[in-house]
Structures are given as C-alpha cells and as structure tokens.
Amino acid sequence: MIEAFRVGAVCRNGTLWDGLDLAFGDGEAWAVTGPPGSGKTVLLRILRGEQRPDAGDVVVGGRSLFRGGPAANREFRASSAVVPESFPPGAGRTVDDLFRLAAAASFHIPASERKEREEELLALVGLPGAQRWDLSSLSISERARVSLAAELFRGPGYLFADMLLLNAGREWADMLRALFRALAREGKTIVLAERSIPEGWKGPEDGRGLARGPFLLYPVAGGGVGAR
Amino acid sequence: MSGLSLCFIDWKLAGKELFRETAGRFLLFFVLGTLFVAMLLSGGVNRFLSEQWAVTAILQMSVPAEGGRGIAAKAAGLPGVRRAVYKDPEAAWKEFIAAYPGLESLRSAGGNPLPGYVEIRMRPGRLTEKDIKAVEAALRPLPQVDKLLSGGEALTRLLRVKDGINVGFRVLFGFLCVACFATLFLQEKARAASLAADFAFLGDRGTPRNRIAFSRALGAGLIGCLLALVSLGAAALALSSLVDRLPYLGGVIGPAEEVFAPGLLVPALLFLLSGTLLSAGASLMGWRAARPAGK
Incomplete structure (x- = not known):
C-alpha cells in the first residue's frame, strides 16, 4: 500500500498543492486526473520516491520513502515500474535494446526467458514482432506501449504511468483498462496520471471522482476502497 | 540485478561500439607490450653496446x-x-x-x-663504470696480464650517453602509457555520456549509481587484464619471430629464447596489473560524464 501523508509541493510560481492525503491499496488501479500544470507528474515522482516532497511523507508497506535510509526508497523503486510521459530514445536503439536494459534493471529474469517474455509482452500491447524496430521511428503512442511492455517485463509490484492514455485510441484505451484490471487482480498497485480519462472509465454513478487538492481520482480497478 | 551482469552492462547496451574500442585498445596495448618487452630485454641500448664494446x-x-x-x-x-x-x-x-x-x-x-x-x-x-672497474681491479694484479684496454675517457662519455638514451626511452614509454590512459579515459567518458540516459533508467529503477560505477570499473578492469595478457603474448610472439628472421635485431633486443624466459614473469604480471588498473581507473574517471544534469 502506498500512503501519502500531508504531502505538499512548491514550484516557481508558488504552492502547487499542500496537505494532500492519498492511499493506494494493493490490487487497486487509480487514475489521478488534473488540468495541465496541476503537478500530476510531480505527484507521481513523489509517490515513486524520485522527488522529495516539500511537505509530508510517503509510506510504502509501513516504510517511509524519504525519512529513513536510502535502502527503503531504492527497494521500492526497484519493485516499481514507471512509464514516463516521454523518454528520449537513443540513436539507433531498438525495442530489443530497451528490453535488454529493462532486464539489466531486474533481478529475476534469466537470459533464456527474456526473448520469450519480450515477444509475449509486445503482443500484449499490440506490437507483435516489434523487437527490431528503431525506437526513434515509433509514434508517441507506440513508444508508450513499448515502454509499458518493457516495464511489465520486470514484473513490478507497482506501476506508475504518466499520460499513457493521452494519445491512445479507444481500442488501445479499452485494452489498457483490461490490462490494468488483470494486473490489479494479481495484487499490483497502479497509479495513472492523466489530464482526463475516457467517459467509460468513470463509473456508473455520477462519474465525478474523488476530489483531492487540484486532482480528481478515479478507481480503474480493484473497487477503489483504499483512497482516502 | 546481479553484480556480474552490471559489470558488462556496457557490452549489453553498446556492444558494437565497445567491440571497436576494444580492438583499438588491443592495438594500443600491443604497441605498449612490444616496447615493454623490447625494453626489458634490451635494457635500452645496453645490450647493443655490450655486443659492440x-x-x-x-x-x-x-x-x-x-x-x-x-x-x-x-x-x-x-x-x-x-x-x-x-x-x-x-x-x-x-x-x-x-x-x-x-x-x-x-x-x-x-x-x-x-x-x-x-x-x-x-x-x-x-655495463656500468663501477662494474668495469671491478673487472679491471680483478685482472690488473695478475702478472700474466700486460695491459687492460677498456676505452679510458671515451668509456665514461659513452656510458653517460648510454644512460641519457636509456632515460629517454623510459620517458618515451611513460609518455606512451599516459597517452594510452588518456585515450582510454576519453573513450570511457564518451561512452558514459552516450549511455547516461540508460544509467539514469537503471538508477530510476533502484540500481544504486555507485554500484553501476564500480561494477563497470570492475568489468573494464577484467577486460583490461585480459587484453593486456593477450596483447603481451602477441607482442612476445611477434618479437620472437622478428628476432628469428632478423638476426641483427638479436644484437639489440636479445636472443629469441629470452623473450619467454621465466625472469620476465614478474614484469609481465606487473604489465597485466597496470593494464587492469589503467582500464578500471579510466572507467571510474569517465563515469563522471554519466552524471545526470543538475545533480
């Protein structure tokens, strides 16, 4: 479980938000939405332990990411995956190279299994046989999918994705929702940062989501009982 | 990620470039190894002069x-x-x-x-003044010896020139070692800069940067040791073959069989150690180029 206690962030123009309390339980998937400049990416970075909040703390499994030693933070980052809004593709790098890098960041993947899992995951994100494709030749949506596949390849317990749905078509968005639900059923925690989510994701009730500071939180999978 | 895997992370991420670099390093080490063995056997101009004089x-x-x-x-x-x-x-x-x-x-x-x-x-x-004087001192008292000819004052000048040339050879070798280290450092720096995003990727996923740096240095040291071993062996073979084909070279460097004499084992080990340390040191120094911007 990821818990944020009274977290606050400050940017050049002033306070982004302050006193934010959030909780994302195991086996839950949440979409955090907010307008441009509201600090969604900053929130994801804080929740992932990449950026120290200007106030408050983040606790995962009872261990603080920022107030203890660096080990807890490192272990959490090793067990979590991040799909950034954009990543700079190295010149001449292929999809296979990205998976090789992901394998290098992982403890548990024997070399013999890498190719097989790589094929499976690329097929899962709708890009079968893309191993040899040059990363720089991919569209933004394809890059996001490849990045997601490479992160899932590491078998993370937590997944953070920034603007994954922004350029996704309806079909891909539906596929993603099914994927997140399946991951949540496996006990993984998923946090998405998006400007908005498809109407169909907002639930049958009023579809307004939970308001937390400048953000609206929508449960994507797992019942959404954990958000405070 | 396992430490061994991190040691050779550059080979996984930039195998082709590293292969080219390694080929270049082999040539550098080969040149250094050839000079090293030649200098060890010849002692600079010592062997040549000891044949002539x-x-x-x-x-x-x-x-x-x-x-x-x-x-x-x-x-x-x-x-x-x-x-x-x-x-x-x-x-x-x-x-x-x-x-x-x-x-x-x-x-x-x-x-x-x-x-x-x-x-x-x-x-x-x-071939020093002291040793020549010792020979003269041993032979001069003998009644059977009429005269001892050792060059007189010309010998002193000759030995001074010999020492100067030998120092020059050592300085040249040291300069080549420094140039070799600079080349290795620049290669490592360029590679670390080109792979900075990949190292940041690993760092963001919980791999400590210090561990990446030291593992890479360990890998570079191991490869450096292997390269030094192979290039020194190749240099010894090349010299031995040259001495066999060009007999006058034997008068400068020494006989071919001396190239593989057991007495060269310790200097050869020192050469391997130097190759290891140079490679690992260059990797560690070059790592600074992989530092993320603003950190």
Missing part, C-alpha cells in the same frame, strides 16, 4: 694457452661479465691481418709478434 686484457708474450684460458675462466666468473673468451696469439694474428691486410711481412722476421688476449663482454645490465 669489450674489455680487452692483453696477456704477456710468455703466457701459454692454458694460462690464457685460466684467466678467461676467472674473468667469466666475475658477476658483471657475460662472456670471456681467450684468443691465442695465432688467432690474434689472423684478426690483425684481416683488419690490416698487407702487413704479413711483420712476421717474416720470425715468429708471431702478437700476444694472446682475453676478450671480456659485460652483461647488458652491468
């Missing part, structure tokens, strides 16, 4: 061949002496006539006018 002990006319051989044996037993050969008066006369043809008439008066002599050649590493 000798202490000559001219014996009394009355000294029989047995006595001459005895003096040669005594000289050969001195620590700085590589070889001492007795030449009897007849051999001395033949050498004289070969050098100065047309003077055969000198013998017409009857008998050989030349005495026998002992030719003493110093070990390449002992």
